[in-house]
Amino acid sequence: MHIVDGALSNAVVIGGGIAAAGGIAMGLRSLDIDRIPTAGVLSASFFVASLIHVPIGPSSVHLILNGLAGLLLGWAAFPALFVGLLLQAVFFGFGGLTVLGINTLNIALPAVLAGLIFGRLIGRGTPGQGALWGGLGGGFAIAGTTAMVALSLALSGDAFLPAAKLVFFAHIPVMAIEALLTGFAVLLARRVKPELFTRNAIA
Numbered sequence: 001m002h003i004v005d006g007a008l009s010n011a012v013v014i015g016g017g018i019a020a021a022g023g024i025a026m027g028l029r030s031l032d033i034d035r036i037p038t039a040g041v042l043s044a045s046f047f048v049a050s051l052i053h054v055p056i057g058p059s060s061v062h063l064i065l066n067g068l069a070g071l072l073l074g075w076a077a078f079p080a081l082f083v084g085l086l087l088q089a090v091f092f093g094f095g096g097l098t099v100l101g102i103n104t105l106n107i108a109l110p111a112v113l114a115g116l117i118f119g120r121l122i123g124r125g126t127p128g129q130g131a132l133w134g135g136l137g138g139g140f141a142i143a144g145t146t147a148m149v150a151l152s153l154a155l156s157g158d159a160f161l162p163a164a165k166l167v168f169f170a171h172i173p174v175m176a177i178e179a180l181l182t183g184f185a186v187l188l189a190r191r192v193k194p195e196l197f198t199r200n201a202i203a
Contacts, residue, residue, distance in 0.1 A: 002085075003106070004095060005097070006098075007153070008102060008155075013101070015102075016103075016104075016105045016152065017100075019105050020078070020082070020104040020105040023075065023109065023112070024082055027075040027077065027078035028076075030074060030075045031076040035076060042068065042073060046065050046066065046084040047084040047088060050094075051094075064178065065182070066108065066110065066142070067139070067140065067141030067179075070115035070141055071114060071118060071122060071186065075112055077108050082108070086100060102152055106148040106152060109144070110145045111141050114141040118133045119137070119197070123194070123197035130190045131183040131184065131186045133186075134183050135183025137182060138180075139175045141178070142171060142178045146171040146175075
């Protein structure tokens with residue numbers, strides 16, 4: 001899911017950077033002191049999970065866990081995921097610094113949308129029902145990120161269309177895995193710390 005430096009047109013890189021900056025600003029405004037530990041844990045989880053890459057053709061796939069971040073943090077997923085991407089770019093060279101904005105947008109915006117759509121539903125009903133909504137949110141976030149990465153490549157020129165299609169279809173198994181992991185994480189959280197979902201995460 002990390003787009004590398006030099007792969008995108010200047011217009012896509014600049015537009016993505018501006019949009020990401022707006023998302024980070026909104027996220028920082030909504031990040032109260034009580035949610036800072038949660039943001040730190042989710043940022044670290046994203047950092048570790050997405051380090052493990054499975055090569056597929058010219059691309060690779062990996063876990064992201066951005067759906068869980070969006071369900072728990074709402075807009076605050078933007079700064080949390082930005083920090084993880086920045087550290088990966090600096091220490092491991094994943095992605096790059098010039099594409100940090102568009103990579104953040106592609107991963108964090110679907111996370112926020114997952115929180116908006118599924119976040120309120122998780123706190124209702126039984127823990128099992130909440131886990132179902134959480135799983136759908138996790139799969140939705142990966143599908144959204146995959147679509148946005150493919151769109152970023154497609155907008156950068158026709159030469160990237162085959163890569164855009166490959167990115168989308170290669171991540172279909174990841175969508176299912178992320179849905180299961182997010183569902184189980186939500187189930188555990190609903191049982192041991194249900195207050196995480198009792199307030200609106202998209203504040």
